[in-house]
Amino acid sequence: SKETILQVDKRCLFITNMAFANFVTAAVDSADPRIKGSCMVILEETDPGVFDRGSPARKLVHQLSSTRDPIFSQRVPASRIIGGYTVKDGVIVPRYSHGEILEAVFRRTRVTVGLMTSAKLLSAVEPVIRYHRGRFRGGETAEPGTPRYELGLQMKEDVLHRLVEVWATGEAGASLGFAAARLFDELDPLERYRDEVFAQEGIRGTAALKAMRRYQKEALDYLQHGVDCDKPMVRFMVLDSLANVLCPACKLWNTGHGANMMREAVSLMGGYGITEDCPGFLGYKWMDAQLEATYEGPEAVQRRQLSVTMANDLFLAQFHGWIAEMREIASNRPGTGACTLATAMQLWLWTLNHLQKATDPDGSKLYSSSRQGVTFPLADALCWLLASRYQILDLLELAEKGPSNPVVAEGLPGLLGFLTDLCHVQSARAAGEAGRICAELIFGYHRHPAWDAEGLEGCYRAEELIALENMVPGLSSVVTDLVAPDGTHPSKAGPCARFDGLEQFMRLRNRLDGCLTGAHLAKERAAEALTKVMIP
Ligand SMILES: Cc1cc2nc3c(=O)[nH]c(=O)nc-3n(C[C@H](O)[C@H](O)[C@H](O)COP(=O)(O)OP(=O)(O)OC[C@H]3O[C@@H](n4cnc5c(N)ncnc54)[C@H](O)[C@@H]3O)c2cc1C
Structure with a gap:
């Protein structure tokens, strides 16, 4: 028959309008097993305990609004839980978590x-x-x-x-x-x-x-x-x-x-x-x-x-x-x-x-x-x-x-x-x-090919290219990754990256530039x- 009283302790940073607020909505949770989860609770200036508006934040912004770092230690009835609560097996269960209220x-x-x-x-x-x-x-x-x-x-x-x-x-x-x-x-x-x-x-x-x-x-x-x-x-x-x-x-x-x-x-x-x-x-x-x-x-x-x-x-x-x-x-x-x-x-x-x-x-x-x-x-x-x-x-x-x-x-x-x-x-x-x-x-997120065995696999060898040139004239003019018989290769990070499976992306990207x-x-x-x- 008597309403439960909550002891709320909270120190806050950067609270807007705090210089003249006469109530606040505070997000709280508890280690007390008689309260489940988190909730938002309303604290009023006249509630018993400390309602300290705190010192002004030394902010560089929104100079026309008040922002302070308040401290609260107050006793408030559980009916101040925003959205209400139920009691299950002697435990207070808020209807909404603080996150749900904040999100709304x-x-x-x-x-x-x-x-x-x-x-x-x-x-x-x-x-x-x-x-x-x-x-x-x-x-x-x-x-x-x-x-x-x-x-x-x-x-x-x-x-x-x-x-x-x-x-x-x-x-x-x-x-x-x-x-x-x-x-x-x-x-x-x-x-x-x-x-x-x-x-x-x-x-x-x-x-x-x-x-x-x-x-x-x-x-x-x-x-x-x-x-x-x-x-x-x-x-x-x-x-x-x-x-x-x-x-x-x-x-x-x-x-x-x-x-x-x-x-x-x-x-x-x-x-x-x-x-x-x-x-x-x-x-x-x-x-x-x-x-x-x-x-x-x-x-x-x-x-x-x-x-x-x-x-x-x-x-x-x-x-x-x-x-x-x-x-x-x-x-x-x-x-x-x-x-x-x-x-x-x-x-x-x-x-x-x-x-x-x-x-x-x-x-x-x-x-x-x-x-x-x-x-x-x-x-x-x-x-x-x-x-x-x-x-x-x-x-x-x-x-x-x-x-x-x-x-x-x-x-x-x-x-x-x-x-x-x-x-x-x-x-x-x-x-x-x-x-x-x-x-x-x-x-x-693709690893760049290197001049190692795996990377060299996709490169043309000089002798191979000469043979292919007979079948595909002009091929050598477009090949960038050519490995000489002595194993030397162009001076760059590695063989050029391949785009297998990404052709559609490449087409779209080209189109986008156009x-x-x-x-x-x-x-x-x-x-x-x-x-x-x-x-x-
Ligand atoms: C003038 C002013 C007035 C304010 N008024 C109020 C008010 O009235 N009430 C109130 O409750 N609060 C108020 N605030 C607090 C404000 O909402 C917070 O400062 C803000 O939400 C950022 O949180 P934070 O300062 O803890 O930053 P942090 O969370 O520490 O963020 C620091 C950096 O880390 C990044 N970061 C944070 N989390 C992640 C993550 N999960 N993944 C990757 N990066 C992350 C952030 O993007 C940011 O770049 C006010 C603040 C100011 C400055």
Whole structure:
């Protein structure tokens, strides 16, 4: 009849809003056998014991928010366990572990963090243009009306091209982030529906996992074979598999790559960029972007999650469909680079399939959770592709809805042209990154042949080549690994690596390089537009 009281002791590092919080949610576990597993528990300022807000963290970032290292030692009723608990054989069993609660929250809030960094990038564009235009004004040689006066540093190609990349990254990140946010809006009611169904039917634990597997199969049939299905649970499974990828992808790419691009923006402001007076506070934003890449789970946490969720069949079935979707878009809007992206997506998918089966020279599996050197880069490559895809989809949305929107209707063709070029720039960059990463992974785990007995087996001997030349004229002109009668061989690391079984990859990779055709022309057009864009 009396409620159990928990003694909670916790010392924390870096807690946001702690200077004025009057309650906290603390992740805790216990060595006491009367409590099972971990949980989240609410501690209030007025609970008996110590609620010490601690000293301020001496952070370099997010200067307007409070971050402290608090200490708690309080007695709270067990009803403060978030999600409630049951008592089994005298043991308190929390309904949700701390991880489950955190995941439910972070799934939503990480998307917002990703968007915060993209907003920083987009906000950097105007101060950079203003700085570049005015760079030489006031000097003796810059007379009003001359290019030096009107354009300043914008006369130089490099600053324009770099700013185009900053802008394109901001657009792509915003598109990915808002797509993820919209997806969660759609997913929320379906998730609640699932919880209600499971609660009504008393399904939980392993029974819930079993039920989910059944729905997963139905959802896969729906995606792969077009089996008609309007069941909310199937819809939930499809969207959930996507959300499980988009959330970490947005958090990882927008903040991690975004922080790199913020450095570019700072760099474009010269010495000014690293002063407190820099217009747009770009130096602060650069550092803040680094925090955004770290808190609510650093990059490795997002990559770990992606390593699992991107290999889910439901996600992959959708991804597969997007390749055709991008080709279709490209046939109507070739300037978007959607075709380039489609080829890069094909290459990524091929690489994932290959790596899931491949082993290293010692026979160990390549695609496994401990092999972060394989799974993490592949997750990074996927993020590039996703961001670019959503940027292209947003362009289509603008083309369709723009004419009826008074804010953008005027001058829409010009805006669409510019944003199309940004899409192309971004898709080429994404394809380049994905191509590089995939090639490194595909070839990087093969041992390079050496000038040993095994390596020499695949080489031509001089006398053998003379004989073959009679049958295949010109053969000697393409042979690189020729061993002379005295055993001497070309001076290099070893016989060239062979690509047996990887021919399809090689073809795709070659095709991808060719697909970059026109990307720099798009960048030049976008750069030209930057010299004309009006700033208030
Ligand atoms: C200003 C600020 C405010 C914060 N506010 C809050 C708050 O309100 N509440 C709260 O709970 N926390 C808060 N934090 C903490 C923040 O969430 C953590 O700092 C962040 O999650 C990173 O954890 P960590 O510092 O322990 O880094 P670590 O986990 O030590 O990471 C160090 C490095 O190791 C890598 N790494 C970590 N794990 C792995 C792995 N399994 N595999 C490979 N690499 C790995 C990381 O990517 C990183 O590069 C805040 C932090 C700061 C700086």
